[in-house]
Amino acid sequence: MSWLFGGNKQTTKEEDLKQTLGFDPAQVSDVSSIINSPGVFDASRLHPLAGLDKGVEYLDLKDEQLNDIEGSKGLIPSRSWTDDLCYGTGAVYLLGLGLGGAYGFQEGVKNLPKNAPPRLQLNTILNHMTKRGPFLGNSAGVLALTYNMIDSSLDYFRGVHDDFNSLGAGAIAGALFRSSAGLRPMAYSTALMTGAAGAWCGVKHLLK
Amino acid sequence: MSNILSVFNPPPARPLSDEEVGTGCFPCTAMQALTALAGGAYLASGYVFKDLDTGKIDLKKNPMWWQRSVRGMGTVVVGFGVFRGAEAIQMLAEGLE
Amino acid sequence: MSADHARDPCPIVILNDFGGAFAMGVIGGCVWHGIKGFRNSPYGERRYGAISAIKARAPVLGGNFGVWGGLFSTFDCSVKAVRKREDAWNAVIAGFFTGGALAIRGGWRHTRNSAITCACLLGVFEGVGMMFLRAFAQPPVQPIYAEEGAQLAA
Numbered sequence: 001m002s003w004l005f006g007g008n009k010q011t012t013k014e015e016d017l018k019q020t021l022g023f024d025p026a027q028v029s030d031v032s033s034i035i036n037s038p039g040v041f042d043a044s045r046l047h048p049l050a051g052l053d054k055g056v057e058y059l060d061l062k063d064e065q066l067n068d069i070e071g072s073k074g075l076i077p078s079r080s081w082t083d084d085l086c087y088g089t090g091a092v093y094l095l096g097l098g099l100g101g102a103y104g105f106q107e108g109v110k111n112l113p114k115n116a117p118p119r120l121q122l123n124t125i126l127n128h129m130t131k132r133g134p135f136l137g138n139s140a141g142v143l144a145l146t147y148n149m150i151d152s153s154l155d156y157f158r159g160v161h162d163d164f165n166s167l168g169a170g171a172i173a174g175a176l177f178r179s180s181a182g183l184r185p186m187a188y189s190t191a192l193m194t195g196a197a198g199a200w201c202g203v204k205h206l207l208k
Numbered sequence: 209m210s211n212i213l214s215v216f217n218p219p220p221a222r223p224l225s226d227e228e229v230g231t232g233c234f235p236c237t238a239m240q241a242l243t244a245l246a247g248g249a250y251l252a253s254g255y256v257f258k259d260l261d262t263g264k265i266d267l268k269k270n271p272m273w274w275q276r277s278v279r280g281m282g283t284v285v286v287g288f289g290v291f292r293g294a295e296a297i298q299m300l301a302e303g304l305e
Numbered sequence: 306m307s308a309d310h311a312r313d314p315c316p317i318v319i320l321n322d323f324g325g326a327f328a329m330g331v332i333g334g335c336v337w338h339g340i341k342g343f344r345n346s347p348y349g350e351r352r353y354g355a356i357s358a359i360k361a362r363a364p365v366l367g368g369n370f371g372v373w374g375g376l377f378s379t380f381d382c383s384v385k386a387v388r389k390r391e392d393a394w395n396a397v398i399a400g401f402f403t404g405g406a407l408a409i410r411g412g413w414r415h416t417r418n419s420a421i422t423c424a425c426l427l428g429v430f431e432g433v434g435m436m437f438l439r440a441f442a443q444p445p446v447q448p449i450y451a452e453e454g455a456q457l458a459a
Contacts, residue, residue: 083321086210090324093371123263126255138364141327141371180356210322211381212374214396215427216434221392224385239316243379256409269412278409 081152088148089141096140097133104132139177143193146173163201170197234303237296244289251282315382319375326374327367334363377403393431400427 108128112121151169155161174193178185226232250256256278257270265275342358343351380399385391404423408416 082325085328086321086324087317088324089327090320090322090371090375093323093327093368094320119263134365134368138368141324141367142331142364145328145331145367180360210318210325211378211396211399212322212326215430218393218396218431218434218438219391221390223390233314236314236316251409260410266412269414271413274413 081148081155084152085145085148089144092144093137093141097137099140100136101129101133103136104129107132143173143177146176147193147197163198166197166201167194170194234296234299237292237299241289241293241296244285244292246289248282248285248287248289252279252286253282254279315385319378319382322378323371323375327371329367329374330370331363331367333370334366335359338362338366373403373407376406380406393428393435396431397424397428400424 105125105128108125111128112124116124147169150172151165154165154169158165170193171190174190175186177193178189254265254275257265257275259266338358338361339355343355345358346354377399380402381395384395384398384402388395401420401424405416405420408419411419
């Protein structure tokens, strides 16, 4: 979506310039810079179609950059904080949906109408599942979204990705999530989210 | 890059290799089998036609030919899911040996 | 797992799209329902109205966005796997199926209309994206062969 956000337009232009001119204009500024620049005597780089042998060029423009903050190699392939955000939120939402669905199933089985036709019983269970599942999924998704956003901000400000960030982000996200319900629910949700963040860090350490 | 972003910033048209499509990878096949089974069962069950409040099927909104075609499609998708599931189990068995 | 793929393989990219669409829906819902709740509340309760509207509606909007995104991505992957090609038609076909699948509870007329609308919308998005891409991809310096030719002739 570089046309919307003005992403890596500059790179594409330079690439295009290189292809129309047959060489990189940045390299001809100075004799010493020509001689000193690595690979300038490589015939394949001087060829008019230089760069095309690498394959389709958008593959290696921006996406190759990995998340370069220290200690950020995680479970899921991640190139940036947006990847963390999307994968984290998606996974937690689906987890919440599944858990909520299971809880709704159990609740529906408990509240089955007696002596009803099986069709109606199935309907009861499905109704309970569709009531609980999306609700829990939405809440979990919002929590994960807040957590990931705060976590990435902390990473950015502190310059390092460690467990303290995760714990802090969990605490802040939990506090924010129930901040309108009063002090006691806020404390509960803060403790719960900090615990969840700690558990997630533990799992990450175990699997690494 | 995600599929949604590539709508707004379309990559040049090109044929995909088998590796990119994901043929022959176990998670792909297993996920496909599960998705096909669940989605197909949802379509074939006829639950889609029922009104959520009354539980009745409105024949004006859902004519018989429409119901039959949707159910038929669901059955086909379930069959496809069974096929892919068998393939996934086969892959798993080959991997264990 | 190392992150050596320039592009994520198909089954897992669905998770990415789902999460991204959910995030977009929640953030957009916060802005949208915040403003709406603020305006629809009486004076003195406007902040409270905005917050309660956000709390009630933004996650639901996010969920709807997420389901759309996840479904679209699933269909996009399927279409890619069947056609073994990556081009503008993939998104249009996937949009057709997504629109149809989401509207299937509303009867066949609703399903048909929604599928066609969704496909057309995605076609327009693709077209606009391609247009912008083409506009930006033009070389900034035009070749000057014509002027050289003119000088030679003179």
